[in-house]
Amino acid sequence: MKIKLYLALSAAVLLVPWAGNLLWGIPAAAALLYWKFSGAAFFPAVRRAAAALPFALLIFISNSLSGFSGAAPWGALLKSASVIFMTALLFCAVPFSEIVSFLKALRAPVVFISVFSFMYRYFFSLKDDISSKLKALKARSRRPPGRRELSSLASALLLRSFERADRVRAAMLARGWEA
Amino acid sequence: MHIPDGFLSGGVLGATALGGLAVFSVSSARLKNSPPERIPLLGAAAAWVFAVQLLAFPAPGGASVHLNGVLLCAALLGPWSAALVSFSALLLSALMFQHGGLFSLGANFINIGVIQAFLGFALWRLRPAASSALVIGPLLGFLSGLACAVELYLSGRLASGAGFLLLAGAQAAAGLAEGAVTASLLGALSRLKPGLLRLERV
Structure with a gap:
């Protein structure tokens, strides 16, 4: 409503x-x-x-x-x-679950709903990673992080994100998930 | 540039929504029969695209820009996947941060997702090297800014001239930073995890 x-x-x-x-x-x-x-x-x-x-x-x-x-x-x-x-x-x-239910009611494609839900789930752990890594970068340097530092942070996050996707997929397959 | 709600006319909103919906539907159909491991991968890529917006990268002129990550996704995963990832990130961005409107989602998807995923992938395939992103980034930024300016112009929100230059120029400058970061990310990935550069590109 x-x-x-x-x-x-x-x-x-x-x-x-x-x-x-x-x-x-x-x-x-x-x-x-x-x-x-x-x-x-x-x-x-x-x-x-x-x-x-x-x-x-x-x-x-x-x-x-x-x-x-x-x-x-x-x-x-x-x-x-x-x-x-x-x-x-x-x-x-x-709540996010209601937004997803609304999208389902609109007959949004299943593949999109899955990607959207995964994205929301992964985002918060990535956000925590970003906060802790930025805090560490700031603690080690007097100047704000530049493009080089931020790029290496972004690539570390990308690798971590893909590794998490692998782990989640393995766990889901182990629980009988079929997509 | 994410266009907020309230600036586009009904005609432009309708036309871009239809165009965006068409690309979104074809993307979803193309990815419908993907292998199961691809869905969490796309979710992870979308989460990264969304999360990396929290980082403010320095841009020319002392400004800072946020990556949109579509060029990188297109280079790694292919254009249809990058378009779907971009659509998901734009939708959540509009909901969570009010960055771009829900009603103008079609326009933003065309400006950012469609142009950058498909044109970026086509240009990337011409010379698939990390350094190509240095050229492709600003070009895509300029075209995205131009598309945004055209939509605003057609909505009667922008006269040609200074407004066009401001939007397309600002986006080209942002694209310069995006291209540089994408090039360094691709370089880092080819050293650290070359397997990611050999994923199936759909």
Whole structure:
């Protein structure tokens, strides 16, 4: 239900004309309505959304440099901020397993569902690896890690990731998995 | 450049969604009968593509860029696999980090996944050496930026000129860093685990 409402409200926000000043309340109202309905905490979602806003701002700046003026660039930025905030609420409020179930209900291909689920599962262990390795790199040097250090970190992560895939596959085959 | 929701017009969203869906469907169909060991491998590659976005690589001009890893995946796993991996990573990125919109997923998939996987693989096959990535990276970055600029232009969000240059130029600079890192990763893999460079490319 939360996913369907997210899709409906986001689609409604995206349909609002860019230049209509009077319609600017719709994106804000949709975001607030979804916040109330989702039951997710407000500030963590704001923090998540704020991290994504620079990308919207870059396009907003390109818009402005391109000679657009008046309400249109601001309208687009407001719509974007509203949908970004609702997406942050969606991810805070809906467990990953429900998102996968929704994709299954949409009849997404099995191979994609498998890859998507594996990716989510592996991501957190890789994220921990990245954090600990970055901490170690910073502890050993006064300057921030450069391209060379980061490249070797990325290749170590890739190798570790593929080795983990081998181990997981062996464990799954041992438990009778057939894909 | 991941386009957030709110910047593309309905027509562009619809056209890119259809185009992206077509490539996604064919990719899934091509990989449907893959051997069982390939699925965890693709999952691991997708997790790596997603996780490596947390690393900010220094780029020309003092900026920092995030790898998208599609060129590397195309070189290791093949274009259809790289496209599926890229789609999965873009979807999770839109959900988890709100990096690119869910409604503009089709456009982002075409700009990043399709262009970089297929064109990257085609160019890579011409000269499959680590150093090729140094040339392919910026070219793919430029084309991705250009595709993004065209979509925004068709949506009435960008006039030609400064906006085009800003987007395509910024992406080419990011592609320069991506190409350099991909070249060093491929070099490292050929030394440490050459078997990975001999995987079946689908």
